[in-house]
Amino acid sequence: MRPATLKEVQNICCEVGCELRDLLNYCDPFGWLDS
Incomplete structure (x- = not known):
């Protein structure tokens, strides 16, 4: 398997x-995970 x-x-x-x-953060378009 390749990486x-x-x-x-x-x-x-x-x-x-x-x-x-x-x-x-990349996957969170609404910024809910931004602190």
Whole structure:
């Protein structure tokens, strides 16, 4: 298996959620996760 690309990681995080703040912010169009 090849490593996931950044875009794939972002898609996975958008679908199932993840712990990375940067990706959560990327996936959060309304800014709910911005502190």
